[in-house]
Amino acid sequence: MKELVKKIVPNIWVIKYREFREHGRVKNEFREDAVQYNNSTNFHLVGSSDKGVKELLIFHTHALEKGLSHPHFRPNFGKRALSGLKANLDEFERLNLDKNDFSYQNAISVLKFYKNKHKNAGIDTPFFDSLFNLDEISFGKQMAGAEKHVNKEANDMSFEEFEYYRTTQREFSHKGVDSSVFDEAVKLALKTPSVCNRQPWKVYTTSNKNKIAELLRLQKGFNGYELPPTLSLVTVDRRSFIGSYERNEAYIDGGLFLMNFDFSLTYFDLASCILNSMLPNEEQRKVKKILGISPSEVLIAFVAAGYPKDEVLAAKSARKPTNEVLKFVD
Ligand SMILES: Cc1cc2nc3c(=O)[nH]c(=O)nc-3n(C[C@H](O)[C@H](O)[C@H](O)COP(=O)(O)O)c2cc1C
Missing domain, CATH: 1.20.930 (Transcription Elongation Factor S-II; Chain A)
Known part of the structure; x- marks a missing residue:
């Protein structure tokens, strides 16, 4: 029967039907995601689970x-x-x-x-x-x-040393950063794996003080610090994905790239601070307008970066013990 329908019905109708069906799936899958999110997440800062x-x-x-x-x-x-x-x-x-x-x-x-x-x-x-x-x-x-x-050259370190060395820094020296450093850092970060090698990333970098101030005002997580010499925003273009089942892929590929971009900045001797860009949609639209970003892109995170001071007092963010994270399953 299916074969017969395929023979009779023009191909363009089949394509349109599949598209229509997939639009429905996107709605349903997002609805289920919303239910799960509503059931699990915290809506006030006490937390009862x-x-x-x-x-x-x-x-x-x-x-x-x-x-x-x-x-x-x-x-x-x-x-x-x-x-x-x-x-x-x-x-x-x-x-x-x-x-x-x-x-x-x-x-x-x-x-x-x-x-x-x-x-x-x-x-x-x-x-x-x-x-x-x-x-x-x-x-x-x-x-x-x-x-x-204490900041030092990072490019001779073993991976283990480098991993423990990288630390979020929220203060920077006033030395300007040449755009060629970002060329190098992005080139290296592009080795990041992505779904079917689609590499859906973009990095918007600015050293324009007015834009940085306006973006950080919208971001709200860097209050009380001096403006960083540069601010980048990693985004992922939704147009890289297919249908309903890849609806969250942007955040996987984007997160992987973000980490590598941050590592690359450290490797090229910059200090950096990843900054949240999970903002209300209205604020996201303002961010996109400032940086000329397409509506099809999702924001992954900002990264403030600059040359480091010789040493800084950094927040000491302790890590969970491995057994709270790693679960062996029989
Ligand atoms: C997605 C993401 C968002 C973050 N947002 C902020 C932020 O808004 N403000 C800030 O000061 N630090 C921010 N950070 C930095 C974290 O606070 C920091 O990575 C964490 O405490 C671990 O410390 P470490 O990077 O020094 O190991 C963010 C980090 C990530 C990965």
Whole structure:
């Protein structure tokens, strides 16, 4: 029957029918994705599943790490993050979760660092003290906080050394970066694998101060730092993909490229900070307008980059133990 229909019906109709069917699938698959997302994700910053509480603890811990490594330390900073951390710790307690967990220990360690940094500078912390049990914090390990990062040439390092050496830096020297460095970095990053080798990436790089300021104002995650000498945006063009089942491919290929681009910048002796571009659609449209990006492209992430200072105080973002990530399955 199928063969007979194929013989009778003009080919263009078959193509149109398949297109129509695929449009329907895209809608249904995205609808199912939306249901899964709605069911799983956190819509407020406390988190009531064990997964949510743990990751939100890490989220708030990181906000404090950033403040602790900030070039202009503000005594008693981070009231929102401290309150968030307090709410997460209370929820952690309520759910009776294991306090040896990475997320809990990480949070306690950043609180200890916060308290000690103030204590060593002779600064009282009344808000902090009203929230946290100082005895419990004193047992915190040395995990999160801030640490000195000394910049050196990266191109002789082994892969393992290089992986541990790369660190997010949010301060840069004022030396300008020649566009040829980006040519080299993108050339190297283009070795990234992609689905069927489609290489759907674009990198928009600017050193225009006004554009950088406007983009970072929309981005909102780099407040309080000096403008970086350059800002890049990695995007992926949706036109590279096929039908419903590749609907999320942009973020896989884009993420792989982003990491390699960031590594390449480090390899060519630049300091960098990847910056979130998961913005509301309206803000994304503004970003696209500033950089002349097509509506068919999805934003993967910004990367602030410049030549490094000799050394910086960097946020110390501790990592989960391997056994929380790697699961062997029989
Ligand atoms: C997708 C992505 C988005 C990020 N967004 C921001 C951001 O908006 N602001 C910021 O200061 N750092 C941002 N970062 C940097 C992370 O905070 C940093 O990579 C993380 O804490 C691990 O630290 P490390 O890079 O020094 O190992 C982002 C990183 C990634 C990968």
